[in-house]
Structures are given as C-alpha cells and as structure tokens.
Amino acid sequence: MRDPSSNRALVQERARVYLRENGSKVTGQREKILEAIFSSHDHFCAEDLHAKLKAQGHRISIATIYRLINELVKGHFLRPLDDGSERHLYDPNYPTRPGHYHILCKDCGKMIEFEDPCLDLRERALVEDRGFTADELQVRVDANCKRHHASGDCPNKEPKGNAMDSCAMEKKIS
Amino acid sequence: MRDPSSNRALVQERARVYLRENGSKVTGQREKILEAIFSSHDHFCAEDLHAKLKAQGHRISIATIYRLINELVKGHFLRPLDDGSERHLYDPNYPTRPGHYHILCKDCGKMIEFEDPCLDLRERALVEDRGFTADELQVRVDANCKRHHASGDCPNKEPKGNAMDSCAMEKKIS
C-alpha cells in the first residue's frame, strides 16, 4: 500500500545526489551499501549491513560502511534509533514515512512502527509553548504483547497495518 | 513545588531497601554513589558520577559505579536516557516524576523536561489498539530554542516550570 518499490529507487537516487552535492563520490561500494540499506525496511546496525553484504558476496570493509552511514545520517536519509542495546541502530524508513514512532516489544525485542498525526501535533504544540521549535520527534513505547501473554504465540500481524514484520522472525539479517 | 528534599531521602531509602531485598549489600561506597545520584536532578553518565565523587574526595572505582548504576536501572530507580551521544546517560527523576518527557535543545545540548497527561494517555491508547500493553513511554523532541535564535541568549527559565536548569550552564558536572 505505501512505499512501492519506485519509492525506494527514488530515495536511493536522492541519496546519490546528496552525496555528490556535498563533494562526496558515489563508488561501487557505496552503491552496494545503499542498495542493502534501502532494499529493506528493517532497522539495522553496521554489523548487520556488513553481514548482509558479505552474504551477497561483496567484500566491503566495515569502516567503509560506518563512513557512509554517518554521511547518510547527516543528510537525514537514516535516523538513529535507540532500542536500549549497545549497538547503534538505524531506521531507513524516515524518508518515506517521516512521522512514525516505535513500539519496542519487550517480549521479542522487535520494533513495531506506528503513526498518529494527533500525537505529532500535540507534541509540537507542547514544545512550542515552552519556547522551542520542534524538529524531529522521537517516541518509543516499551510494551508487552497482549496475545503473547495470553496464548504464548507472538503474532504481530499489524492490526492497523504497518511495514514491520512479526515477532517470530529473527531480529538479525544474518 | 514538586519533589521536596524529603522525597530525595525517601527515594534513597527505597533504593537501599530494594538492594537488600535483592540480595545486595549497601556498602559505604554505594551510599556515597546514591547520595551523588539523588542529590541532584541532573542527567549524568558514569564518568560524571566518578568525577563528582572524586571532587568530593571519595575514591570510588568506575567499575563500582557501573555495577551500581546497572542495579538501579533494573530496579527502576534510574531510567536510561538517549541524547544521541555515545555515552549512556541516566535520568534520576523518574521515581518522583514518572511521566515526564524530554526536549533536546539542539542549540545548547541540554535536555529540558516536560509533562503532559494527554500525551501519555494518547500514546497508551494507540499502543493498546495495536495489541500491546504499554509500560514505559519515552519521548524526545529535538528542537531549537526560539529566543536563542532571535536574540542569541539562551534563557531556559522554564515558561511552565520544570526541574531543569538553563542552557547557559555547563553540561558536565566536571
């Protein structure tokens, strides 16, 4: 429904333009990394990307990955994400869904995305009242899965529809 | 108005009880660390505490500090905080003000706290609708200070009153 594959190509193209406009070069390695990032909606860390690329037969140094990630964050193509773990996670979904928030499932560790324009408006108004101009909003709700607690299964089948996958899935790209 | 000093003593006492009930011991070092944590509302990292204690003439190992912080987080006496930096920050204000959120001032780096029961309710309802039971809510709004941008000064004098201090202050305990 949302974010058809053409959007992905658009985001990648914009990222290329952004890099070039900022004096950076778009190398073969960077193309591969962009592809790995934006071909999925999954949140990831540097090591995930490294593993994914290695699995695809590309030998790209982890240093190269870190360097590109940092540039993409500066250009707002990636948003840093905090799931309470040590690793730096990144969310590739902000270019196409800027106003989304996260539920962190305490049962399976997965992050489920959701949106709510009212929440967005109220937060901005509150911040405005206190003398600030809001830029990025970040919401994380740590929660337990009701069905998981009732029946033991973990069926994140998106009652309202979102891009994320189920609790049962592994958390790493591997 | 809120959180009189008697509350601080209460929180510390509860922390002591919690530790003992969980098979831990309340040593002289731990007393000093608890004091350093709850005698202020400032967000801090392990190194901040270490420096503060050293300034007070106490020679407590950073390892001991990390070990206690981790226990206090488990007991919900401290809440991990993310300001986008590398270091792990902690917020000692949740025991007395459980439902507060943060504005991260992009001009000075300070975290300003604010509360809003409606925001809290709406977030919980949204999460509930999606099949979860919300536990902890975490909101961070990255924002610019309007007065700072208009006049160059940075006067977080709490338009609505909150426990945090001004932009002009140094960010570290030092």
Place this chain on the structure above:
DNA sequence: CTGACTGCAAAGCTTTTGCACGCAG
C-alpha cells in the same frame, strides 16, 4: 588528473569482567 574512497590494522572510548582481598549482615 586530483581529490575523495577503500581496506587494513591500529587506536580510542565506554563498559564489562576476572581475581584476590575486604567488609556488610
């Protein structure tokens, strides 16, 4: 051609851990 990128390895930071000794309960 030139400057930015790459891989590698080393360095840097923060946080955790193993161990021998010490102290709270």
Place this chain on the structure above:
DNA sequence: CTGCGTGCAAAAGCTTTGCAGTCAG
C-alpha cells in the same frame, strides 16, 4: 563467618582514524 562488593587491570565491544594504494568525476 560467608558471600557479595571493591579496586585494579585486562578484556571486550563498537566505532573511528591513519596510511598507502585506488578510483570516480
């Protein structure tokens, strides 16, 4: 007394950086 806590130093992660060679524009 016993077991958990402590300090120290080493180890462990994750991320960054220096350098010599390579490649995009």
